[in-house]
Amino acid sequence: MxxxxxxxxxxxxxxxxxxxxxxxxxxxxxxxxxxxxxxxxxxxxxxxxxxxxxxxxxxxxxxxxxxxxxxxxxxxxxxxxxxxxxxxxxxxxxxxxxxxxxxxxxxxxxxxxxxxxxxxxxxxxxxxxxxxxxxxxxxxxxxxxxxxxxxxxxxxxxxxxxxxxxxxxxxxxxxxxxxxxxxxxxxxxxxxxxxxxxxTDNLFPFLYWALGQGAATGVWPGNGTDLVTGGSPRYRLYPAADGRIVAVAAIEDRFWAVFCEAIGLAPALRDDTQDAPATARRISEIIAAAPSAHWREVFARADCCCSVVATLQEAVADPHFIARGxxxxxxxxxxxxxxxxxxxxxxxxxxxxxxxxxxxxxxxxxxxxxxxx
Missing domain, CATH: 3.40.50.10540 (Crotonobetainyl-coa:carnitine coa-transferase; domain 1)
Structure with missing residues (x-):
């Protein structure tokens, strides 16, 4: 029943x-x-x-x-x-x-x-x-x-x-x-x-981190300035050589270290607290140098919260979602x-x-x- x-x-x-x-x-x-x-x-x-x-x-x-x-x-x-x-x-x-x-x-x-x-x-x-x-x-x-x-x-x-x-x-x-x-x-x-x-009332829970930041520090988040909105090189969309998009979400240090190693990021740029824009620019250059198929294989091996953005047609044919019924x-x-x-x-x-x-x-x-x- x-x-x-x-x-x-x-x-x-x-x-x-x-x-x-x-x-x-x-x-x-x-x-x-x-x-x-x-x-x-x-x-x-x-x-x-x-x-x-x-x-x-x-x-x-x-x-x-x-x-x-x-x-x-x-x-x-x-x-x-x-x-x-x-x-x-x-x-x-x-x-x-x-x-x-x-x-x-x-x-x-x-x-x-x-x-x-x-x-x-x-x-x-x-x-x-x-x-x-x-x-x-x-x-x-x-x-x-x-x-x-x-x-x-x-x-x-x-x-x-x-x-x-x-x-x-x-x-x-x-x-x-x-x-x-x-x-x-x-x-x-x-x-x-x-x-x-x-x-409208029920949208504010989605802003929990932004509300907390503004209330606690007096500094309110702007457009794409923060960790989960593209302000960090660890959580961003990067175009590959074939125009497909790579979704990088290597937030935690352990995933970030694996990601940096997997793409061959220079050690001097891996501390993204020093010059985040420079780190992001170099990652963009590296990702743009190879097609999405390459990065799909790299990240499948690395398992570091990174993936190639799927089209909707690809998603509905994904063996995972098919297996889930x-x-x-x-x-x-x-x-x-x-x-x-x-x-x-x-x-x-x-x-x-x-x-x-x-x-x-x-x-x-x-x-x-x-x-x-």
């Missing part, structure tokens, strides 16, 4: 943070019902590339869920939701603050009928504070919290991070964490609660197509067996008749 079997989750969210959170709950056995607007549904359905009737994004994030199409602005339509709201265990919503209240679906209104409900709101800035009503996306959130300022590259060619850090690590994951904590407490008290998940399960699109399901951080012991078919994402409104009177 999966640990969340028997739990009903109503998902009013769209795009990434909420759907990712409810995907994790569904993987652990929860019954997740998406509440979508008629005609268009979750905006993610219309993204590209298309895969069957909807986008690949939607298919990956919403597998195994159910879909109810309902016009929340219509009081008669909202009334049809009441039986579901009365028996739901968890509600996840991602509107701007105040929207659910205007729809008559605030926590106070819904919990009055269902005091066991755990009601989770995911927003960029939270339900309180001067920015609560501001529009934003991931890039804004990591920019507002100072995270982006620590490593955005040359000002003439700033780098957009390759991951949606705020949406997933600041929104989806904290939402699941707090929902599980609330379920545990409900088991003892019988009562649900309201969860205010602010993606990350891409074993398949998701269908309902039209005969299949692709590897998105690996999620739910222990295999809490999910359906790997050989079980992964259910497709729901068609818009496919389950309306089954769930609404």
């Amino acid at each position: 999966r640990p969340l079997e028997g739990l009903l989750v109503l998902d009013f969210s769209t795009l990434l943070p909420g759907p990712m959170a409810t995907l994790l709950l569904a993987e652990a056995g929860a019954e997740v019902v998406k509440i979508e607007r008629p005609g268009r549904g979750d905006e993610m359905r219309g993204y590209t590339p298309r895969w069957g009737a909807d986008s690949t994004n939607f298919a990956l994030l919403n597998r195994g869920k159910r879909s109810v199409a309902l016009d929340l602005k219509d009081p008669a339509e909202r009334k049809r939701l009441e039986p579901l709201l009365a028996r739901a265990d968890v509600l996840v919503e991602q509107f701007r603050p105040g929207v659910m209240d205007r729809l008559g679906l605030s926590y106070d209104a819904v919990s009055a009928r269902n005091p066991r409900l755990i009601y989770c709101s995911i927003t960029g800035y939270g339900q309180t504070g001067p920015k609560r009503d501001a529009a934003g996306h991931d890039l804004n959130y990591i920019g507002d919290t100072g995270l982006l300022a620590l490593s955005h590259g040359d000002a003439a060619r700033p780098v957009v991070p390759p991951a949606l850090i705020a949406d997933i690590a600041g929104g989806a994951y904290p939402a699941v964490m707090n929902i599980l904590l609330a379920l545990t407490r409900r088991g003892a008290t019988g009562l649900g609660c309201y969860l205010d998940v602010a993606m 990350l891409f074993t399960r398949q998701v269908a699109n309902g039209q005969g197509g299949t692709m590897p399901a998105l690996p999620v951080p739910v222990d295999p012991g809490f999910r359906a067996p790997e050989d079980a078919a992964s259910p497709a994402a729901p068609g818009l409104g496919a389950d309306t008749a089954a769930y609404l009177p």
Whole structure:
């Protein structure tokens, strides 16, 4: 039995943070019902590339869920939701603050009928504070919290991070964490609660070292100036002769000594406390003198926290990840197509067996008749 079997989750969210959170709950056995607007549904359905009737994004994030199409602005339509709201265990919503209240679906209104409900709101800035009503996306959130300022590259060619850090690590994951904590407490008290998940708030743990440095010394980190942001030759990206990138993370002295020996760095430059820029320049010259295949072999022998940056295509074919079974399960699109399901951080012991078919994402409104009177 999966640990969340028997739990009903109503998902009013769209795009990434909420759907990712409810995907994790569904993987652990929860019954997740998406509440979508008629005609268009979750905006993610219309993204590209298309895969069957909807986008690949939607298919990956919403597998195994159910879909109810309902016009929340219509009081008669909202009334049809009441039986579901009365028996739901968890509600996840991602509107701007105040929207659910205007729809008559605030926590106070819904919990009055269902005091066991755990009601989770995911927003960029939270339900309180001067920015609560501001529009934003991931890039804004990591920019507002100072995270982006620590490593955005040359000002003439700033780098957009390759991951949606705020949406997933600041929104989806904290939402699941707090929902599980609330379920545990409900088991003892019988009562649900309201969860205010602010993606910006939850980014500050990623800045633990920078916050500590600034508070303790009064010297706040800048762009690429510190150990884990490229300020040290021990933790940096170096181009090889063929244009591939070598990731050096030889932070500890024992790894640094092995790395320096492996690449033949002159002894005078191995003490990187003396002239770190000079050390980094020489390492750049050495790495740039040979192709990535050479360095892959060198670092495989040395085992010093150094590697060649893999492309995504290479990563999904990596024998290690294949052996771990990350891409074993398949998701269908309902039209005969299949692709590897998105690996999620739910222990295999809490999910359906790997050989079980992964259910497709729901068609818009496919389950309306089954769930609404």
